[in-house]
Structures are given as structure tokens and as C-alpha cells.
Amino acid sequence: MPQNYIKPKVFDCNTEVIQFGPGNKYGKIEKLIQQNKKVGFTKTFGTALAFYSWLKKRALNKYSIKDYRSERLFRQKFRELTSNILIKVIEGKVELKGAPHIPWLKEFFPGKECFYISFPEFLGMNGAWQWFSKGMRFPGLPYRLHPFYGTYFPTRTEHLELFDEWLNKNNRRFGKAIDVGTGCGVLVFYMLKHKITDISATDINPNAIYSLKNDLEKHDLIQNVQLRQGNFFAGFDKKFDLVTFNPPWIPGKPKSAIDRAIYYENGMWCDFFNETANHMSAGSKLVLLFSNFPLVEGICNIHPIQKQMESDNRFRVSNIVTKQKKSDNSLNNKSLSEETEAKSKEIIELWDIEFTGK
């Protein structure tokens, strides 16, 4: 396990928790959590899950989801509310009948015999455990990847297909390549598939680096990839023939390291292009995977990559290849809502950019 890895927040066992068994009135429990009181359930996991599902239906009625902003508000409010539902873990096991077993509960908290974890954290951890233990398939890759807890993995595949096709067409020899913000490392595996064998990969999130290391070791490919946790190029002091980045795509304030997969702060693009210019030689390629989502949702009124390219003569756009987004969540069909109108207009983009060397 990496040092300082991200793990869920837990609460001491002496936290004041009001316990409910089956048959209690949901309205009464809802009032308590609205007052920020912590509640717990006794006997079965199903009782807790049934209450959670009931609450979700009510919240969906209250915050109707029309677009990205209303969906975000719903998620935030629902999470705040359900964070007050706690479940008890004793020696790595949830003490409710029928609760899923997650080995991480023991591994992540050695020496902590008893603690509480919030219901949404537990569900998130269980989902992550399922992907980690069973593995995920990505189009055109011969093996499954196993994203570790707290690591970003793609839930749609269009950008992966674009990258795979791009590598196929650009079958010139890329000596040194780097995948900035590698997440579960999926782009690295496409590079390896296309016989690029000197790869570096970075991520600010330590869990991502651990995740990729595990999968590379499983497939005996670790000798081809140097991994480093850190910002952008994370101190790698070399020039690359190919730089890839599937960046966070929504301007905003990330609240956690995991959020940094999605939200980026002011100045990110400028810093990224400045650093990238220092790590490329004339003719090197930069591949950016993006989409028009922030534009169609009205989050931005100008495309951030286009804006940079218009004023930065160090880079020249060679090509932009696009794909219409398929219906939502092609790999993970746990969609919350109907597709919003804007989401259905989303176009996925691969920006093929050359470094001019100026």
C-alpha cells in the first residue's frame, strides 16, 4: 500500500448514534438526519438499504435533475443527508446480516477494531471493491484492469476508441512517452498494446499510481513503465516524443484528491502547457482527450484548449478527431437520471497537437 494513500473517513465507535431496527417509521429517521443526528441500523443490511433507497426517491422528487448543475446539487444534498447514516464495522466486518464483505475495511484500518463508516462511503467502497476484484474490460485491450480504491477509471469508452485508432494510424515510433494524470492507467495499456515500451506515468493521486503499478505487475509489464506521484510531469527530467493527458474537464474547486479527476482550478491549462513545452522537442506530439461537455452544458463559453491554441505558437493543432457520445454510462449503467439534453449532444474529442519547438 502506498504511503498517504486516500481512504474513506471513519468515526470512532464512541460516536453517538441512534439505532433503529426494522419496522421504524422512515419519516422519523429522516427528521433526525436532517437535524444532523447520526443514525444506525440493527439486524440486517437490507433495512439500511431500504431506507437509503426510500430517501433517494424522495430526494430525486425534490431536486429534479434537468442538467449538470441540478444533478450536482442533487448529489451534494443527498450525500450530505446520507452521510449521517453510519454503519458499524467490527474487526473488518459490518455487523449487519447480509452486508457485503469488503476486505479493504480490515486492510485500510489495521489495529482499529471498531469504527463507524458512513453509508455512502460504504456503498462507494463496495462498488470500488467489485471493480477492483473482478476487473474491468476496455475495448481492444486483451486483459482486465483493476482500479484501486479512490482511483479514477473511465465509465465510457469513446475517448479510448479514439486513442486506440489514433495510435493505429500514427504508427511512427514513439521512443519516450508519458501519460500525465494516468488514473487507472488505461491509456498506458493502449500505448503498450501499440508497442511503445518506454513510458512514464504520473498522477497527483497516490492511489492511482498504486493501482497502475498493481496491474502492470500482474501482466509482467512493469519494466516498461516508470511511475511517479506528483503534479503534471512530477519531476521527470526528460523530453518525450508523445505526451497524453485526459484532464479534469470541469472548472471548479476540487474538495478532495478524488475530485481532482473531474474539477480543475484556474490556471491549470496555462501551467500544463508551460510544463509540457519544457518536456517536448520540435515535432513531438501532444494528445489531449476532451469533450465539448463544458460548452454544451454552459459551464464555459469558450473551449479551453482552443483558447490556448489560438494564442500559443509553441503548439500547432494537427487534427481534431471526434466521436458522438453513445448513450450514458456505457461501461457502468448505474445512471442516476435520464440523459440530460446537453449530455446527449456531447462530442468526444481527441486533439492531436504538435510541438513547434518555438
Ligand SMILES: C[S@@+](CC[C@H](N)C(=O)[O-])C[C@H]1O[C@@H](n2cnc3c(N)ncnc32)[C@H](O)[C@@H]1O
Ligand atoms: C479524467 S481523469 C483521467 C484518467 C485516465 N488518464 C483516463 O483516461 O481514464 C484525470 C486524472 O488526472 C489526475 N490529475 C489531475 N490533475 C493533475 C495534475 N495537476 N497532475 C497530475 N495528475 C493530475 C487525476 O488525479 C486523474 O487521475
